[in-house]
Amino acid sequence: MDNKKTNTIQRIIIIILILIIIAGATVSVIMILGSGKNEENKPSKGVVGVITDSWDPDVSSTADSNGEQQKGIQIPGYSRAEMNEGDTSLKLSVGNPKENSVGFIATVRLGDGTVLYTSPVLKPGQGLEEIPLEKTLPKGTYDAEVYFQCVMLDEEHTPLNSAESGFQLIVN
């Protein structure tokens, strides 16, 4: 009787073990495959083209914070940006610093003049973290820039001096 009971327990434990091992292996395979897929082809979705009223990049702790009123126009700059071949959006923080009192029309373009994105008039504090692209790019390293056309916040959007922030765009 005892032997029979022991055998039954053994079988149940073995079945449970097999199930645990199969489940673990399955989850592992799914996670590994899922990870590889993400690396190769990141989806181009999310906050694409969303302009927020609270664009305020924290560039550095060394920022001047004495409350002194800024003169002129503050222009953001970049060192580089990366995306994958075929992506229809680019993670690039484009916006108008809240310290400004002018509007920005931001155009992201390549060194050869190819336009990738043009924003509407961005008021101070407005910006976006990810921009939709007008065209996809093949693999390579490109000279790119954000052209900030500065305008007054009047009805005519009277033009002011402008700025270009150059950066390296790497397409993997």
Added chain:
Amino acid sequence: MKSKKIITLALAAAMVSVSALSVSAASLTNSQADGKTEVQAHISGSTTGNVTYKITIPDKVTFEPLSRPETSGTDSYKTAEYAVSLDEVSNLGADEQISVYVKDQNASVNDDQNFYIANVSNSNIKFKYQVFDVPKAQVREAVSINANPMTKAAGYYLAGFTAVDDRVDGTLVINEAQLWNNNYTLSDIVGDYSGYMVFYSAVEKK
């Protein structure tokens, strides 16, 4: 006794299963090749696509009202001061700088490279001005940044900033002798003038 062996085996198998899950979880954030990729990914994420510096440029630069000198050929200069500064910066390498260039909005390497202000009513009437990277008091001893040909599409080199509060206090100079232009009468040239500068900045090697 047999039961103990079975339980031991069961625990061992369960541990193997759990450690397999840990490895795959790590591979979600890293490429599997080596252990350095996580740090590399972190560094990349802190700079790629983010704002890494901010500069301030002049919104506009205004000359005092211009007037034609009494006699033709007489130099008469008017000036206007401007400033460009580096306000914030992060992740700048020891061998890097924020280079700033400037050009007229219509200038190009292969065409007209001058700075102009143009009559608002008739853009064909325009006058050149010079750009200096020094304050008004030092202009007499200085050479304008546009004295030599513009060789880069970005414009004339103005400054290389490396630290917050680095700045250029510069001066624009216009010679009113140009107002003696034989093609136009005084009534033609009176009016408002405007011109736009484009400031290019980028992280470059020193």
